[in-house]
Amino acid sequence: MTDTTAMGGTTGGLGSLPENANPALVAAAKGAAEAYRAARAAHDRRALAETVAMGADGTPTMRIDRIVEDAVIDALTKHPVNILSEESGWIDKASAYSLVIDPLDGSANGAAGVPLTAFAGAVAVDGEFTESLTVWLDTGRVWWAHRDTPTPYRTSGRTTLDGAALSMLRPHTAKPGPAAAWWAAASRAARVRILSTTCLEAALVAEGATDAFADACSDTHRLVDLAAAQVMVTRAGGAVRDVHGRGIVLDTDLTRRWSGVVAATPDLADELAEVLADAQKDADQAD
Structure with a gap:
C-alpha cells in the first residue's frame, strides 16, 4: 500500500x-x-x-x-x-x-x-x-x-473484468435486476469483497489494492459517496462512472442517486458498467 x-x-x-x-x-x-x-x-x-x-x-x-x-x-x-x-x-x-x-x-x-x-x-x-x-x-x-498535483497513488492498471479483484455493495436479492447484475459481475471476478464503505473501497482502487468497486444497479450512491473518488481515482489513472451513464456532477439535491463504478482504468469501468446494466436489463425484461 x-x-x-x-x-x-x-x-x-x-x-x-x-x-x-x-x-x-x-x-x-x-x-x-x-x-x-x-x-x-x-x-x-x-x-x-x-x-x-x-x-x-x-x-x-x-x-x-x-x-x-x-x-x-x-x-x-x-x-x-x-x-x-x-x-x-x-x-x-x-x-x-x-x-x-x-x-x-x-x-x-x-x-x-x-x-x-x-x-x-x-x-x-x-x-x-x-x-x-x-x-x-x-x-x-x-x-x-x-487534480493539478502529481499523486503517489497508482491503480492496478487492470483493463478487464475477468479475473479482477472486485468490491461491491451487498447484493439486493429482493430486486431481480440488481440481484442478477451483482451475480453477473461476481461470476467474472477472481475475488469479491463486501466492506460496506464506498469511500474507503474507492481509496483502495486508487492505490491498486483492488481493481474495481461497484454498486450493482441498486442506485444507492449519493454524491457524497462518489465526489472524493472523482478526484483521487481519476488522478491515479482510474475512472469513476455511473452504471447508467449519468454524470457525477455537483448537485445540491441529496435525494439524487447513482450506481457508482470505480475502476482501475476507463476500460475496466466501461466494461463493468456494461456487464451490470445488461444483466439488470435482461432480468427486468424476464420478470
Missing part, C-alpha cells in the same frame, strides 16, 4: 498531509476523526446505532452519524465555504468554494465496532471538483489528491 507518511506533517491525529491541503477540508476531517473516537468511547453499540432523525438524503440518521456530522459542521464554522453533507444537506455561504462531504461512511460498521469507516470530502471550485481527502477513521490513514 502507498506510504502516506512522505506527504507532509501529521495533523490532529490524522496521517500525513501536504502543506497546501485545503484548510477547510483538513478541519472537517480532523473534526470527524475526533468526534468518531469520542462517540465510540462514550456510547455502546445500541446507542450509536439508534435512529435519531431523517437525513437530507432521505435515509435514517444514526446517533453516530449525528455526532460526527455535528462536529464537522462546527469545525467549518470559521471557513467561508458552502457545505453539502449527508445529514444536513446544503448549507449555502455564497462562496465559490464548496465542500462535498461524507462525515462518516460505513455508519453501520462504526456503530457495530467493525473498523471499516471513513471520512471523505471533495472541494469544488465553481462547481468543478479539484481536491479530495479520504480518512480511514479507525486508523487515521489518509489519501489526499488534487
Whole structure:
C-alpha cells in the first residue's frame, strides 16, 4: 500500500498531509476523526446505532452519524465555504468554494465496532471538483489528491473484468435486476469483497489494492459517496462512472442517486458498467 507518511506533517491525529491541503477540508476531517473516537468511547453499540432523525438524503440518521456530522459542521464554522453533507444537506455561504462531504461512511460498521469507516470530502471550485481527502477513521490513514498535483497513488492498471479483484455493495436479492447484475459481475471476478464503505473501497482502487468497486444497479450512491473518488481515482489513472451513464456532477439535491463504478482504468469501468446494466436489463425484461 502507498506510504502516506512522505506527504507532509501529521495533523490532529490524522496521517500525513501536504502543506497546501485545503484548510477547510483538513478541519472537517480532523473534526470527524475526533468526534468518531469520542462517540465510540462514550456510547455502546445500541446507542450509536439508534435512529435519531431523517437525513437530507432521505435515509435514517444514526446517533453516530449525528455526532460526527455535528462536529464537522462546527469545525467549518470559521471557513467561508458552502457545505453539502449527508445529514444536513446544503448549507449555502455564497462562496465559490464548496465542500462535498461524507462525515462518516460505513455508519453501520462504526456503530457495530467493525473498523471499516471513513471520512471523505471533495472541494469544488465553481462547481468543478479539484481536491479530495479520504480518512480511514479507525486508523487515521489518509489519501489526499488534487487534480493539478502529481499523486503517489497508482491503480492496478487492470483493463478487464475477468479475473479482477472486485468490491461491491451487498447484493439486493429482493430486486431481480440488481440481484442478477451483482451475480453477473461476481461470476467474472477472481475475488469479491463486501466492506460496506464506498469511500474507503474507492481509496483502495486508487492505490491498486483492488481493481474495481461497484454498486450493482441498486442506485444507492449519493454524491457524497462518489465526489472524493472523482478526484483521487481519476488522478491515479482510474475512472469513476455511473452504471447508467449519468454524470457525477455537483448537485445540491441529496435525494439524487447513482450506481457508482470505480475502476482501475476507463476500460475496466466501461466494461463493468456494461456487464451490470445488461444483466439488470435482461432480468427486468424476464420478470
